[in-house]
Amino acid sequence: MTTDLNQFPQLDKTKFEQRGIQLEIGVPVTCAVSIGNYIAAGFGDGTIRIFSSEEKHKTLKAHKGVILCMAKDGDNILTGGDDGYFLKISLNGEINKIANFGSRWVDHVTAHNGNLVCSSGKVVYYWDKNKKEPKSLNHDSTIGGLAFDAKGRRLAVSRYGGVTIWKKDYSNKWKSTKLDWKGSHNKVSFSPDGKYLVTSMQENVLRCWRLKDKLDFAMSGYGSKVKSFAFIDDTSYLATSGAIDAICWPFDGEGPMGRTPICVPYVGNNQVTFIEPFPDEKAIFAGLSDGSVFLSQIENENKTIIIRSFTGSEVSAIAMTDDKSSIFIGDMNGNTLWTSIWDQ
Amino acid sequence: MENKHQVPVTVLTGFLGAGKTTLLNRILTEQHGQKYAVIVNEFGEQGIDNDLVVDADEEVFEMNNGCICCTVRGDLIRILSGLMKRADKLDAIIVETTGLADPAPVAQTFFVDQDVANKTKLDAIVTVADAVHLSSQIEDHHEAEEQIAFGDVILLNKIDLVKDENIDVVTKRIRKINPFAKIIKTTKCGAPLKEILNLDAFSLKRILEVEPDFLESDHDHEHDDDVTSLSFVSDKPLDMEKFQNWFGKLLQTKGQDIMRTKGILDFKGENDRYVFQGVHMLMDASPMGKWPDDKERSSRLVFIGRNLETMNLKEGFEACKSE
Numbered sequence: 322m323t324t325d326l327n328q329f330p331q332l333d334k335t336k337f338e339q340r341g342i343q344l345e346i347g348v349p350v351t352c353a354v355s356i357g358n359y360i361a362a363g364f365g366d367g368t369i370r371i372f373s374s375e376e377k378h379k380t381l382k383a384h385k386g387v388i389l390c391m392a393k394d395g396d397n398i399l400t401g402g403d404d405g406y407f408l409k410i411s412l413n414g415e416i417n418k419i420a421n422f423g424s425r426w427v428d429h430v431t432a433h434n435g436n437l438v439c440s441s442g443k444v445v446y447y448w449d450k451n452k453k454e455p456k457s458l459n460h461d462s463t464i465g466g467l468a469f470d471a472k473g474r475r476l477a478v479s480r481y482g483g484v485t486i487w488k489k490d491y492s493n494k495w496k497s498t499k500l501d502w503k504g505s506h507n508k509v510s511f512s513p514d515g516k517y518l519v520t521s522m523q524e525n526v527l528r529c530w531r532l533k534d535k536l537d538f539a540m541s542g543y544g545s546k547v548k549s550f551a552f553i554d555d556t557s558y559l560a561t562s563g564a565i566d567a568i569c570w571p572f573d574g575e576g577p578m579g580r581t582p583i584c585v586p587y588v589g590n591n592q593v594t595f596i597e598p599f600p601d602e603k604a605i606f607a608g609l610s611d612g613s614v615f616l617s618q619i620e621n622e623n624k625t626i627i628i629r630s631f632t633g634s635e636v637s638a639i640a641m642t643d644d645k646s647s648i649f650i651g652d653m654n655g656n657t658l659w660t661s662i663w664d665q
Numbered sequence: 666m667e668n669k670h671q672v673p674v675t676v677l678t679g680f681l682g683a684g685k686t687t688l689l690n691r692i693l694t695e696q697h698g699q700k701y702a703v704i705v706n707e708f709g710e711q712g713i714d715n716d717l718v719v720d721a722d723e724e725v726f727e728m729n730n731g732c733i734c735c736t737v738r739g740d741l742i743r744i745l746s747g748l749m750k751r752a753d754k755l756d757a758i759i760v761e762t763t764g765l766a767d768p769a770p771v772a773q774t775f776f777v778d779q780d781v782a783n784k785t786k787l788d789a790i791v792t793v794a795d796a797v798h799l800s801s802q803i804e805d806h807h808e809a810e811e812q813i814a815f816g817d818v819i820l821l822n823k824i825d826l827v828k829d830e831n832i833d834v835v836t837k838r839i840r841k842i843n844p845f846a847k848i849i850k851t852t853k854c855g856a857p858l859k860e861i862l863n864l865d866a867f868s869l870k871r872i873l874e875v876e877p878d879f880l881e882s883d884h885d886h887e888h889d890d891d892v893t894s895l896s897f898v899s900d901k902p903l904d905m906e907k908f909q910n911w912f913g914k915l916l917q918t919k920g921q922d923i924m925r926t927k928g929i930l931d932f933k934g935e936n937d938r939y940v941f942q943g944v945h946m947l948m949d950a951s952p953m954g955k956w957p958d959d960k961e962r963s964s965r966l967v968f969i970g971r972n973l974e975t976m977n978l979k980e981g982f983e984a985c986k987s988e
Contacts, residue, residue, distance in 0.1 A: 348752040366752030387750045424720045481726050505739045
């Protein structure tokens with residue numbers, strides 16, 4: 322999406338931009354994760370950049386094509402690419418191949434406690450940390466997303482027609498249960514308290530299941546696809562992209578049914594394209610389609626500060642270090658910002 | 666948002682063995698210096714000579730909780746969005762469908778999915794037809810008929826293997842199904858690439874440039890399941906409200922049988938020409954500037970589909986004429 326820069330007044334740099342490091346990589350930023358006090362960011366040319374406050378960022382050539390997905394596994398980075406590779410990369414830059422699927426893309430990766438998971442096409446591959454060969458979990462259609470619950474016992478796999486939840490029984494055999502809803506389900510997540518499962522769909526809507534009784538309901542009203550969502554402050558809110566406001570559904574107490582969401586507003590008509598929680602606070606980083614990024618409180622009259630001003634390209638990644646000191650922002654044109662959050 | 670860059674997508678369709686892979690390889694070898702991505706299906710033939718070939722499963726699903734006319738190709742949405750994240754900018758994308766695929770969900774994907782429509786555009790549907798076997802394929806397989814119905818360009822291939830009079834028979838058969846496709850007769854898919862790529866066949870502006878055969882078509886047909894076309898012309902201006910009511914209801918109720926529509930409309934009291942085109946229930950319409958001085962104002966409308974004769978199209982259209 323392009324934006325006519327002349328429509329906007331020339332804003333001064335924010336204080337975060339002034340003290341941070343801004344790069345123009347020229348290649349889409351596709352993903353970013355925090356690993357301790359490091360941030361790893363993946364790019365459309367197969368490179369990874371690792372940022373830390375200690376040293377200059379490091380650039381690694383990891384994949385031949387687009388890095389489609391990323392997750393953390395302890396102190397390592399897991400990546401999947403459109404070159405068919407599933408890689409494990411250390412912060413020192415050591416790259417290990419876990420698998421190669423040839424012309425099939427590795428669309429999603431995740432990990433829990435040393436167990437590694439990726440999906441390619443219709444199959445989920447699960448590497449138990451004690452085993453060399455993966456277990457294949459088959460599905461009838463292409464996988465849209467993967468998520469472990471907080472304890473790593475259940476693995477949710479979204480797909481066409483709903484979600485399959487996999488779990489090992491007492492004899493260590495894989496068992497699955499299905500949650501059905503017509504349509505294509507993409508990103509999937511358990512709520513941190515384990516009570517709910519949420520998917521974003523191909524339509525402009527979220528689907529949610531209350532797991533104790535499989536009661537399902539929609540969260541709708543969006544102007545575009547909900548590509549990004551996150552649970553905030555444990556399971557207090559579900560903050561979502563896809564509208565000109567950040568839409569925050571209350572998940573405390575009896576859950577969101579019959580309750581109205583809090584809409585955190587931003588100036589102008591740009592869509593929110595990325596949501597990242599501020600850990601342990603009822604606050605979010607919201608990235609917009611014009612490249613601007615804000616930090617907002619969900620309560621307290623949505624008190625908001627600007628972190629990055631517009632770049633003209635939609636925000637596609639935001640990640641905060643585990644010590645909450647620094648933040649990384651990236652967009653589809655490859656403009657990045659790496660900055661400390663706190664005034665010295 | 667008018668100047669946004671959209672990568673053109675050409676859809677190659679056609680029955681098994683008609684010559685899709687031959688055409689694909691010709692495009693890839695003759696277009697020097699161009700960066701293409703080719704999306705092939707799992708049953709595709711081997712030996713495609715390109716460094717960016719993506720395997721796809723043709724996964725068709727219904728959006729909006731089961732609306733048939735919002736049937737899209739889910740794999741295309743996923744793959745196109747992945748390709749848009751690449752560092753090297755693509756000049757074009759070619760989607761090869763399986764021989765038995767219905768082209769409608771491919772076309773509908775570009776209407777329905779916002780991200781796909783923002784970054785890519787459907788350039789044209791190119792159907793490769795086997796001149797030797799097309800007639801029998803049309804009789805036996807509704808997919809063959811649908812592929813002809815949806816084609817913007819139809820390559821009638823292998824004509825070296827068919828007698829001239831039989832080529833005429835096949836051409837007539839194609840014309841009856843699809844009056845606005847460009848038919849190119851080839852051996853080994855040897856058509857100039859400029860007649861296959863970068864056609865912008867789905868842009869409304871293009872409809873004004875390449876006017877289909879708006880001939881009053883004959884109404885005979887062999888059996889009800891045939892795909893046929895009907896076209897209507899009126900020199901009398903149409904009443905906009907009446908037309909919208911009739912046409913909207915028609916697509917809503919008969920959208921499944923109506924495969925493609927195109928038209929240029931003259932509304933009473935309006936200075937602009939109105940142009941539209943549709944795939945099943947989905948439609949794209951817009952005023953396209955004033956009528957040219959050297960042209961008579963008239964309304965023209967083409968339908969391609971099944972059971973058209975049961976829809977009272979003539980009567981419906983006649984009733985839209987202004988008083």
